[in-house]
Amino acid sequence: MTLRQDLRRLSLCATGLSGARGERILFANLDLKAEAGTALLLRGANGAGKTTLLLMLYGAIRPLAGQIVWSGQDPEGPPFIHLFGHRAAVRARLAVLETLNFWRDANGGTKDCVEALERVGLGGLGSLDAGYLSAGQTRRLSLARLLVAPRPVWLLDEPTAALDPDGDRLVGELMAEHLAAGGLIIAATHLPLAFVGTSSEIRLDG
Numbered sequence: 531m532t533l534r535q536d537l538r539r540l541s542l543c544a545t546g547l548s549g550a551r552g553e554r555i556l557f558a559n560l561d562l563k564a565e566a567g568t569a570l571l572l573r574g575a576n577g578a579g580k581t582t583l584l585l586m587l588y589g590a591i592r593p594l595a596g597q598i599v600w601s602g603q604d605p606e607g608p609p610f611i612h613l614f615g616h617r618a619a620v621r622a623r624l625a626v627l628e629t630l631n632f633w634r635d636a637n638g639g640t641k642d643c644v645e646a647l648e649r650v651g652l653g654g655l656g657s658l659d660a661g662y663l664s665a666g667q668t669r670r671l672s673l674a675r676l677l678v679a680p681r682p683v684w685l686l687d688e689p690t691a692a693l694d695p696d697g698d699r700l701v702g703e704l705m706a707e708h709l710a711a712g713g714l715i716i717a718a719t720h721l722p723l724a725f726v727g728t729s730s731e732i733r734l735d736g
């Protein structure tokens with residue numbers, strides 16, 4: 531993947547973030563920084579608020595307090611964040627390749643979907659009804675979505691969930707390639723991620 535050179539200045543600075551779900555405060559006064567070419571890993575127990583924080587950084591949930599500033603992006607430009615969450619928008623009766631084509635077009639991408647399916651280990655399954663994919667195959671299809679419409683920021687929620695060891699390696703490779711191309715990754719995970727690159731980590735329950 532090629533990212534524009536000016537994206538090398540991409541960064542995130544969040545200060546004094548507080549997050550709640552319902553009546554419950556999950557985290558308070560949290561400061562985060564992340565730079566292009568690096569990964570920030572979010573750790574914490576089940577229910578600590580990692581997914582909530584990712585949704586906040588994505589812009590889907592408002593913080594209770596604090597500020598989130600993405601720099602190095604044209605605010606009038608195209609969307610620059612991919613959220614790789616637990617839910618995959620896979621519809622039964624739509625083939626795997628059609629599903630990926632749909633996502634690519636909806637996200638303004640131009641990359642080859644057949645190649646992306648090969649890359650994530652789903653080559654040969656393009657004409658299968660996407661509803662028949664196994665849990666791990668569905669995650670792999672969601673990974674292909676990141677490839678067909680490149681965006682500099684990846685927010686990954688438990689990216690290796692449901693994947694086999696080969697899938698773990700694939701996630702590590704894709705992350706390393708994204709970082710090497712100047713992308714920025716924030717990943718919530720309970721497991722070690724097998725990527726090569728600069729990373730830092732914060733705990734939400736510590």
Ligand SMILES: Nc1ncnc2c1ncn2[C@@H]1O[C@H](COP(=O)(O)OP(=O)(O)OP(=O)(O)O)[C@@H](O)[C@H]1O
Binds near residue numbers: 551581718
């Ligand atoms: N819409 C909602 N209304 C009320 N509470 C919610 C809502 N969504 C999530 N929660 C609660 O917010 C808390 C944080 O959830 P979140 O999914 O952010 O945790 P997490 O750290 O990602 O957990 P896990 O490691 O299990 O994925 C949980 O206790 C959850 O039950």
